[in-house]
Amino acid sequence: MRETTLTRVLTSGPVLKVIPAVVFLGLWEVGANWKDSLLIPNASTTIRSTFELVQRGETWEAMWISNQSLLLGFGMAVLTGIPSGLLMGRVRAIEKMADVWMNVLVVLPMAMLMPVIIMSLGFDLRARSLVVLLFAYPMVAVNARAGVREVPTDLIEMSRSFGAGEAQLWRKILLPAAAPAIWTGLRVGLGRAITGMILAELLLVSVGIGRLLQLYKGTFQPGNTYAIVAIVVAESLVLMAVVRRLEHRLVPWANDDAFSRT
Amino acid sequence: MIDISHVSKTFHPRAGRRGTQPVTALDDVNLTIGDNEFVTLIGPSGCGKTTLLRMVAGLTSVDEGLIRVDGKVVRGPSPDRAMVFQAFALMPWASVLRNVAFGLELRGTPKREREELARDLVRKVGLAGFEKSLPAELSGGMRQRVGIARALAVNPSVLLMDEPFGALDEQTKRMMQEELLRIWEMERKTVIFVTHSIDEAILLADRCVLMSARPGRIHEIETIHLPRPRSRADETSAEFIETKARLWDHLRSLQLAEEPKRVGV
Numbered sequence: 049m050r051e052t053t054l055t056r057v058l059t060s061g062p063v064l065k066v067i068p069a070v071v072f073l074g075l076w077e078v079g080a081n082w083k084d085s086l087l088i089p090n091a092s093t094t095i096r097s098t099f100e101l102v103q104r105g106e107t108w109e110a111m112w113i114s115n116q117s118l119l120l121g122f123g124m125a126v127l128t129g130i131p132s133g134l135l136m137g138r139v140r141a142i143e144k145m146a147d148v149w150m151n152v153l154v155v156l157p158m159a160m161l162m163p164v165i166i167m168s169l170g171f172d173l174r175a176r177s178l179v180v181l182l183f184a185y186p187m188v189a190v191n192a193r194a195g196v197r198e199v200p201t202d203l204i205e206m207s208r209s210f211g212a213g214e215a216q217l218w219r220k221i222l223l224p225a226a227a228p229a230i231w232t233g234l235r236v237g238l239g240r241a242i243t244g245m246i247l248a249e250l251l252l253v254s255v256g257i258g259r260l261l262q263l264y265k266g267t268f269q270p271g272n273t274y275a276i277v278a279i280v281v282a283e284s285l286v287l288m289a290v291v292r293r294l295e296h297r298l299v300p301w302a303n304d305d306a307f308s309r310t
Numbered sequence: 311m312i313d314i315s316h317v318s319k320t321f322h323p324r325a326g327r328r329g330t331q332p333v334t335a336l337d338d339v340n341l342t343i344g345d346n347e348f349v350t351l352i353g354p355s356g357c358g359k360t361t362l363l364r365m366v367a368g369l370t371s372v373d374e375g376l377i378r379v380d381g382k383v384v385r386g387p388s389p390d391r392a393m394v395f396q397a398f399a400l401m402p403w404a405s406v407l408r409n410v411a412f413g414l415e416l417r418g419t420p421k422r423e424r425e426e427l428a429r430d431l432v433r434k435v436g437l438a439g440f441e442k443s444l445p446a447e448l449s450g451g452m453r454q455r456v457g458i459a460r461a462l463a464v465n466p467s468v469l470l471m472d473e474p475f476g477a478l479d480e481q482t483k484r485m486m487q488e489e490l491l492r493i494w495e496m497e498r499k500t501v502i503f504v505t506h507s508i509d510e511a512i513l514l515a516d517r518c519v520l521m522s523a524r525p526g527r528i529h530e531i532e533t534i535h536l537p538r539p540r541s542r543a544d545e546t547s548a549e550f551i552e553t554k555a556r557l558w559d560h561l562r563s564l565q566l567a568e569e570p571k572r573v574g575v
Contacts, residue, residue, distance in 0.1 A: 205369055206399040209387040210413040210464065220416070224403050301403045301444070 089270040097271035098278050107260070107279070114245055114256030116173055121180020122241040129185045129237065130230060133192025138222070143193065153186040158244065162251050171253040176245070179252065183244030184237040191233025195226030231295040238291060242284050312343040312366060312468065312500065317375035319361055319526075334525035335361045338375070341519065341528060346498040350511035350518045352557070354564065358526025359504045360472055366502060367393050367470050380467055389413050392461035394471040398453045400445040406432060407441040409456050413464035424463075431459040435493060451482040458493065471503045475510070487513060488542060495539050508557050512550055513540060520557060522564045530560050 057063060073091045080090035089097070101107045136143040136150075158179065169175040199222055207221045249258020257280060264272040317339045323330035336358040343349050351359040364370040366377055368387040377384040379391060387393075392413070400409050407428050408415070414424035432441055435455040445453055454474055461469055474490075475483040487510060494501065505511050511518045515534050522529040532553055536544050544550055 200397075200399070202395055202397050202399040203401065205387075206393070206395060207412075207416070209367060209369065209389070209391075209393045210460075211387075211389045211416050216416055220412075221401070224401070299403075301446075 087268070087270050089274050093271045094274040094278060097269075097275035101272060101275050101279065107276075110256045110260050111279075111283070112256075114249060114258065117176035117180050117248060118241055118245045120173070120177040121244065122184050122238060124177070124181045125184035125188050125237055125241065126234065128181075129188030129233070130192050133189035133230075133233070134196050134222070134226070136189065137193040137196025137226070150186060150190060153182065154190070158183060158247060159251060166252065175252060176248040176255075179248035180241045180244040183247075184241035187237035187240055188233045191236065192226065192230050195229025195233075196222055198229065199225040227299045228295075228301070231291070231299055235288060235291050235295070238287055239284065242280070242287070246280060311345055311380060312341075312502070313376075313378040314339060314341040314343075314362070314366070315376045315378070316340060317362070317365065317372055317377060319358070319365070319370070319373045336365075337525035337527050339526065339528055343500060343502065345500055348494065348498075348501045348503065348514060348516045350503045350505055350515040351521060352505055352508060352511045352518065353521035353529070354523050354561070356523040356526070357521035358523070359521050361526065362521075363470055363472055363502055363504050366468070367391050369393075389417070389464040390466050391468045391470055392464055392466035394454070394457045394461050394469065394474045396473040396476045398445070398450075398457050398477075400453055400456055402445050405442050405444060406437060406448070406456050409445065410459040410463055412460055417464070427463060428459070431463050434462075434496065435459045436489065449482070450478045451486050454478065454486060455489070458490070462493075462499075467500060469499045469501045471501065473504050473506065476506065483510075484542075490514065491540050508554055508561075509545065512536075512553050512557070513545060518553075518557065520560055522567075529564060530557075532557060 077091040080088050132146070136146055161182065162179075165175050165178055169178060203221055203225060204217065207217055212220065246258055246261075249256055250262070254262055257276060261273060261276050264270075264276060317336055318334070319336040321333045321335055323332065333356075335356075339358070339362060351362065353359050361370055365372055366379070366384065368384050368391065372384075384391070401412070404412075407425060410431055411419075411424040411428035414427060419427075429441060432438060435458055437452060437455050437459070440448065440452065445456070448456070454477075457474065475486050478486060491514065503511075503514060512532075512534055518532045518534060519528055520530040520532070521527065534553060535549050536547065
């Protein structure tokens with residue numbers, strides 16, 4: 049297609065991002081009005097409810113309570129996930145030992161673990177944080193492991209050839225080379241962590257955002273129910289964007305373009 | 311001086327892979343390389359030339375026999391036997407300058423000193439002005455110049471080059487051959503250069519070692535009687551053409567000797 053100002057505007061980032069959103073909101077509005085169910089709010093109602101909820105102190109209190117588990121759980125996931133992932137990538141024996149357990153963690157439905165967690169830790173912040181940790185850890189660790197394993201053998205041999213010891217190898221070759229994969233793990237892990245944060249409040253103990261969600265649902269406030277979901281989604285998007293920004297600044301060499309340019 | 315003495319190496323298939331035989335990559339190989347000598351290793355695939363090079367580098371272990379460099383037995387890699395890789399092996403996140411200075415960085419040379427040395431080498435290999443560029447911004451030929459500069463930066467006794475121009479297109483390859491000759495003339499290091507190209511092997515070398523495969527052995531050593539410094543013009547000299555014909559003859563006889571084995575006669 050010939051490149052004119054119009055086509056350039058139409059294919060620019062912001063515009064392309066807005067198009068699906070507009071389509072989605074439009075379909076939602078039309079669909080909800082057409083179906084006209086008491087329980088499914090249309091887009092405009094949801095947006096209004098969101099604005100209203102955002103102004104309530106109660107909403108932000110709930111956000112803070114929920115996010116404590118996110119902070120603790122995801123923080124622990126990063127602190128344990130990156131080192132263990134790196135070790136698994138570098139030491140064959142450790143990887144073999146951990147392999148089965150990692151796979152279990154990735155596929156296990158968390159709902160099944162809930163009773164176990166309740167029995168061991170009760171209903172408090174620790175239990176919720178553990179759920180977040182379990183959701184996020186496998187992603188962080190597996191990506192860190194992949195990052196190290198995919199470092200080209202050439203680079204490792206080259207550094208050994210020029211006299212690098214193990215510590216130097218890590219600092220100067222393995223960590224920089226694995227950094228893009230580690231950041232992917234952080235991003236994906238964060239997404240899973242947020243899911244875990246909410247699920248813990250729905251299945252485990254009703255506090256924070258989870259409590260509000262169940263409250264609005266139980267008292268037939270569809271607008272607010274959807275609005276709470278929208279707020280959580282918004283938080284996810286913001287956090288993801290922050291991580292992406294950091295990623296771009298700290299690992300600028302991460303992007304290898306596979307997109308066609310024609 | 312490099313002394314390769316009764317060196318053998320067998321590669322065993324990984325446990326569980328049925329049907330694959332152990333491969334004798336090298337069988338009782340003996341070779342002595344003098345100081346400042348430029349030696350090329352050529353031969354068909356599987357003849358062990360890269361394995362031999364990696365053993366001198368210390369990246370592959372020796373099963374039997376000994377390799378001594380300047381009297382000391384090779385037990386592992388060392389910047390004293392610096393390597394230039396076919397796939398360049400540059401750090402994609404570092405500038406040309408940092409890549410060239412990498413060996414010095416690992417050694418602990420202070421930043422100012424190593425940057426100065428690196429700058430000098432960058433100039434010597436013809437990359438002046440590209441000190442801050444990233445490898446992704448360079449062509450293949452330029453990346454290999456970085457690889458060569460990096461190897462020279464640590465002032466090694468031996469330069470080991472594993473098909474360094476193999477990944478380059480024909481024109482760039484020819485240009486790099488001339489560049490290498492020019493750089494080598496500046497300080498004549500001992501070089502072991504592995505290649506598939508007979509032309510390249512003859513043009514660059516003082517001696518050309520032809521190896522045979524299955525098992526890997528030295529088949530023939532040709533001394534190249536062309537005067538230094540060499541240039542592209544030497545390719546049309548009688549000496550070059552005769553040497554090339556002889557080496558091709560040897561290669562063909564090696565290939566013919568292989569045929570009956572393959573057909574199962």
